[in-house]
Amino acid sequence: MRKSLSSFRPSRRLLFAAGTAAAASTVAAASASAESVTGLTSLGNYGSGVLGAWEQQARAISSEAQVRKTRENDGVFMFGDSIGVQDGPPLARQLSQLGISVAVHNWAGRPVTPAVDALDTWAQDYGLPHRILMSVGSNDIFTPPAVAAQVDRTMQIVGDERTVYWVNVQAARTAHGPGVQVSDQRNSAWINLQLAEAQRRYENLRIVHWAEHLAAKPNRLARYLRDGLHPSMPLGQNARNGLIVDAIKAG
Template identity: 65%
Template sequence: MTTTRRRLLTAGVVAVGSTFLTPGQAFADGYGSGALGPWEALSKAISTLTQIRPVLETDGLFMFGDSIAVQDGSSLAKRLYSRTGDVIAVHNWSGRPTAPAVDALEQWAQTYGLPSRILMATGSNDIFTPPVFAAQVDRAMSIAGPSRKVYWVNTQVSRTGQSTDVQLADQRNSAWVNLQLADAQRRHPNLIVIRWAEFLAAKPTRLTAYLRDGVHTTAPLGQDARNELIVQAIEAT
């Protein structure tokens, strides 16, 4: 087993203790996390053309994310600008899985063109159907092309409001999503994975300190920690 896989699998069990499901149990009810509900009417943050233009003019970043990004995006934009001078345009939508996020990436690529750096903060809502995730990562990388850097925040979900079995399924499916992302990084040298799951797994107390419901960041502690990981990755490359 590679070091990356070992770390991801370790991260995948830290939140759920010693309980483990057999493969038969895991797939008796889909993938165990339930079904993704309607998301199209949920909150969103989408930059206007006025906000997009300076990003293209200065070669800033485009960001595509889910509810964590809706919550944390404004704080991230301020932190990034203060550290690097980069501006960011966002297409963040609560509850959205990766496939329609990549659709949005494709739409902006066709409508506006793309800057040299893309930030993908999506994957948490793919725990409901984990096998579809890898193809969407490859599609995003194809749209971005080999010359652009794509930063992708990996996933940590274990919804504390759900039963123990569902929390376990969430965690297992998060690890599944993250393994697909790690595999994609080997295929795409310009893909930079931001290892949020491993950061949380490094100290068990972080799961409650940095996440308010097993998914979304606490503010400001979790929000600052996740955004700092993102900014550090951008600074390093």
């Protein structure tokens, strides 16, 4: 029998396993690499680098009319980053086929904190539907400890009567050397552990287990991610959006 999302409690082993196939073969090299030697100065305190300016990057934000329509129809508000910019349109089409309207606030490069700021603004300006999708966290590999407080803040904004669907993260960016990839993976697991801990505190928080899905079969990382972070199209995109749709259908 298939377990419900609320009953699935990911183990630390599963969370850290996501991405291991991409990074394991380079761990030894990473320990001796220039990145691991020069380390924290150029790569930031957590080894993944420093978050760059994201405010001028690509964005996809629904019109006020679409936001109000989605609120009135009790659809889904989505807050995302570059993955949301890429995968949001086909996801909206899939949900539309189920009679669920979507309003999006997706912004490439954006970490969790300003995404929650956007959620707070929409809550004040329009009110919220009963389903909120948070597709953010990948850009928090640069400062992973920031996530826990923002998850708490999200749950305070939405209240007890709404459901939050949060997609967990997997990053081991192939454009960077092995030291950064190992740091990316460690920081992704750190973020996912914070989400898993938050799920224990909030009954209305649902984790969409993207990282575990990628870890379930060794070939998925290479096939479903085009750069160690963004879903490939259409294979990875379909897989990730499918997980989201299943989670929303499950309630």
